[in-house]
Amino acid sequence: MRRTTRAGIAALGVMAIGLTGCAAGDGGSDGSVTLEFWAWGSNIDQRVAVWNEENPDIQVEISAPASGADMPTVVLSAARAGDGPDMAQAEYTQLPSYVTAGILADLTPSADAFADKFSESVLETVTFDELIFGIPQDLGPALFVHRKDLFAELGLSPAASWDEFRALAEQVRASGDGDRYLLNFSALDADLFMGLALQNGAQWWDYDDDGWSVDIASTETQEVLDFWRGMVEDDLVSTYQTNSPEYVEAMASGRILSQLAGAWAPGPLMSQYPETVGAWAGAPIPQWDPSDPRVFARGGSADVVLADSEHPEQAIEFLTWLNASDEGAEGLVEVNKFTAASHGQQIERSAPELMPDESGYWPTASEQADHLVAAQWGPNTQVAFTAIGDAFGNAFEGQLPWSEVLPEVQRVVSTDLER
Amino acid sequence: MSSALRERAPATHDRGAGRADRLGGARRRRMPRHAGFAYLLLAPALILFSIAFLIPIGYSIGLSFMGSRSTGSAFAPPETVFVQLDNYAGVLADPTFWSSLGRLGVFAIVMVPLMMGTAILLALLLDLPRVRARAFSRTAIFLPYAVPSVIAALMWGFLYVPQISPVYQFASGLGIELPALLTGGFVQVAIVNVVLWGGIGFNTIIIYTALQSLPKEQIDAARIDGCDELRIARFVKLPHVVPATLLTGLFSVIGALQIYSEPQMLSTLTTSIDSTFFPLMRVYRDAFAHDDLNAASAASILLALATVLLSLLVLGLRTVLARRTR
Numbered sequence: 241m242r243r244t245t246r247a248g249i250a251a252l253g254v255m256a257i258g259l260t261g262c263a264a265g266d267g268g269s270d271g272s273v274t275l276e277f278w279a280w281g282s283n284i285d286q287r288v289a290v291w292n293e294e295n296p297d298i299q300v301e302i303s304a305p306a307s308g309a310d311m312p313t314v315v316l317s318a319a320r321a322g323d324g325p326d327m328a329q330a331e332y333t334q335l336p337s338y339v340t341a342g343i344l345a346d347l348t349p350s351a352d353a354f355a356d357k358f359s360e361s362v363l364e365t366v367t368f369d370e371l372i373f374g375i376p377q378d379l380g381p382a383l384f385v386h387r388k389d390l391f392a393e394l395g396l397s398p399a400a401s402w403d404e405f406r407a408l409a410e411q412v413r414a415s416g417d418g419d420r421y422l423l424n425f426s427a428l429d430a431d432l433f434m435g436l437a438l439q440n441g442a443q444w445w446d447y448d449d450d451g452w453s454v455d456i457a458s459t460e461t462q463e464v465l466d467f468w469r470g471m472v473e474d475d476l477v478s479t480y481q482t483n484s485p486e487y488v489e490a491m492a493s494g495r496i497l498s499q500l501a502g503a504w505a506p507g508p509l510m511s512q513y514p515e516t517v518g519a520w521a522g523a524p525i526p527q528w529d530p531s532d533p534r535v536f537a538r539g540g541s542a543d544v545v546l547a548d549s550e551h552p553e554q555a556i557e558f559l560t561w562l563n564a565s566d567e568g569a570e571g572l573v574e575v576n577k578f579t580a581a582s583h584g585q586q587i588e589r590s591a592p593e594l595m596p597d598e599s600g601y602w603p604t605a606s607e608q609a610d611h612l613v614a615a616q617w618g619p620n621t622q623v624a625f626t627a628i629g630d631a632f633g634n635a636f637e638g639q640l641p642w643s644e645v646l647p648e649v650q651r652v653v654s655t656d657l658e659r
Numbered sequence: 660m661s662s663a664l665r666e667r668a669p670a671t672h673d674r675g676a677g678r679a680d681r682l683g684g685a686r687r688r689r690m691p692r693h694a695g696f697a698y699l700l701l702a703p704a705l706i707l708f709s710i711a712f713l714i715p716i717g718y719s720i721g722l723s724f725m726g727s728r729s730t731g732s733a734f735a736p737p738e739t740v741f742v743q744l745d746n747y748a749g750v751l752a753d754p755t756f757w758s759s760l761g762r763l764g765v766f767a768i769v770m771v772p773l774m775m776g777t778a779i780l781l782a783l784l785l786d787l788p789r790v791r792a793r794a795f796s797r798t799a800i801f802l803p804y805a806v807p808s809v810i811a812a813l814m815w816g817f818l819y820v821p822q823i824s825p826v827y828q829f830a831s832g833l834g835i836e837l838p839a840l841l842t843g844g845f846v847q848v849a850i851v852n853v854v855l856w857g858g859i860g861f862n863t864i865i866i867y868t869a870l871q872s873l874p875k876e877q878i879d880a881a882r883i884d885g886c887d888e889l890r891i892a893r894f895v896k897l898p899h900v901v902p903a904t905l906l907t908g909l910f911s912v913i914g915a916l917q918i919y920s921e922p923q924m925l926s927t928l929t930t931s932i933d934s935t936f937f938p939l940m941r942v943y944r945d946a947f948a949h950d951d952l953n954a955a956s957a958a959s960i961l962l963a964l965a966t967v968l969l970s971l972l973v974l975g976l977r978t979v980l981a982r983r984t985r
Contacts, residue, residue: 310947340733427930490822632930659749
């Protein structure tokens with residue numbers, strides 16, 4: 241039985257290679273190749289255009305078959321059907337699911353070309369079992385992005401610790417008509433909760449020779465959950481679904497004063513609430529122990545080469561240029577990325593369009609990036625995200641006791657790991 | 660006489676049998692040619708039916724008996740193996756499967772009677788003599804059916820959110836505090852409302868059309884016998900639309916079992932609808948969030964079987980009712 245299955249898989253694989261060949265299109269007889277690149281990131285097409293101009297032999301076709309969260313489904317199904325692209329953008333949280341699915345090319349042999357362009361902790365996020373499976377593109381060190389105009393109006397300043405953060409939230413609730421909130425804590429932002437737990441020292445996934453283990457219902461996570469449970473139960477944060485009409489209305493009318501967002505936040509805020517230009521500023525996120533700052537990331541992504549690609553060398557060449565080379569890093573800065581490459585973090589850059597007078601925004605982001613804690617994501621991060629969304633939603637509605645939230649998530653994630 | 664009969668009877672029998680034989684023989688001889696031609700004509704439909712229906716179902720059934728099992732180390736690709744009924748057992752053992760079925764049951768029990776009742780009422784009203792603006796009303800009632808359910812859910816969703824809804828703003832202007840429909844148990848009301856809004860038009864038109872086939876004489880006879888409109892509706896029109904109502908009722912039941920896009924759409928607005936709220940949402944979660952097509956297939960097949968059973972039940976009910984009216 242097992243042998244037949246393997247033979248079947250092998251046959252599928254062969255078919256897959258054939259199909260990819262057709263789909264990718266090998267270019268003309270002049271020896272040029274065309275690479276397919278799936279990426280949702282904004283403005284990356286501008287960088288691709290620059291590359292295509294300079295490299296007529298290696299043409300890159302960029303397309304966005306899905307946005308960030310839906311990308312793994314699309315990439316995994318396409319790769320399994322043998323119809324995957326040559327390269328794809330992947331959030332750091334999504335990398336393990338690709339690696340365990342076995343659809344990625346091992347980049348370790350070519351790593352000399354790009355490894356020294358990244359700090360060790362950044363490189364660690366794309367390294368699995370000592371093999372490198374991606375080239376980091378951008379980082380999302382968390383920042384406390386807040387309405388400085390409203391903060392000034394209410395005489396508030398950003399909190400250094402989580403205790404101060406709670407006091408700040410109380411002050412905001414007590415102000416005005418009582419319809420303002422410091423922050424919206426959405427059940428949909430599971431990655432934020434995961435980051436908050438990480439900041440407190442939780443490590444949800446781990447692996448050894450026997451495979452994966454999961455430790456979500458830990459003391460560290462419970463402490464963080466208790467803090468936010470208090471915030472929710474005492475009505476100190478709103479719990480609108482992110483990007484629901486309620487949320488958008490509250491953001492637009494200044495009833496939500498801040499976000500715990502990735503460094504990329506000014507971009508989306510700018511396109512969604514253009515009327516708030518100049519009203520925002522960035523600050524470091526609150527800490528449990530301000531003398532030992534720990535920062536988590538929201539989002540951030542790497543680019544991967546798929547194992548089925550017929551032109552892995554050219555793909556690696558392109559991605560090295562795009563993400564690791566000094567020219568590439570400068571280009572990414574130009575299109576508003578907070579680069580994973582160290583060079584891009586160190587160069588002078590102008591303030592984000594959303595906050596034209598905040599020249600300190602990017603330096604603050606770099607400082608936060610220096611305190612990023614290493615995260616081990618699991619092969620089923622998406623399962624955890626969905627489970628957290630469900631459990632928080634049910635807890636908000638009183639359908640699930642708060643004490644059951646972490647055990648429930650742990651149960652769902654470990655059941656899924658065991659199959 | 661009787662002896663003559665006795666004599667003739669076998670002969671008749673023989674002749675009949677002989678004819679049957681001849682006919683049978685002819686049919687047998689002709690069959691291949693006819694059958695071949697028939698299959699040729701059927702081929703396009705059969706091929707499409709296989710591609711669009713049989714093969715996917717077969718593939719799903721196949722998937723539901725397979726599973727991916729990790730091969731030990733953390734980053735080794737998992738292996739696809741035959742797991743017998745494990746996926747089915749997993750689905751049946753999962754409490755969220757049963758709770759989603761429970762919510763579906765509540766939804767269907769509330770939605771279907773409301774849908775059929777309102778549709779019958781509207782059809783009877785449309786069928787009243789001397790009704791004004793009949794064509795306009797018919798179009799107005801039918802129009803929501805033309806709105807895709809995703810759009811309908813989005814539209815109603817905006818009306819449900821107190822902060823931005825003109826309905827809530829109007830009500831609070833009058834000093835009325837409407838319940839927030841997207842919280843707690845009210846969320847079922849919110850979903851039922853969207854489905855009713857989109858479905859009543861279709862059902863009304865079907866029943867109204869059935870009413871048109873009622874002979875005028877029958878209604879006239881009832882009127883001469885002294886029936887007012889209410890009695891005509893109760894004793895002449897209602898019995899006449901029972902078969903049509905059962906048919907549309909069956910569609911409604913099947914539609915209820917397949918409820919997906921409305922709650923999925925509304926779930927982006929509220930925390931009251933989680934990813935396993937209704938069975939099909941749970942299937943979607945398994946297939947796409949959990950990347951577990953095997954469990955998703957098993958749950959789908961269980962749902963399909965339940966749908967077939969329920970349909971047979973409704974059709975059986977129809978036959979029984981039809982017999983009783985006869």
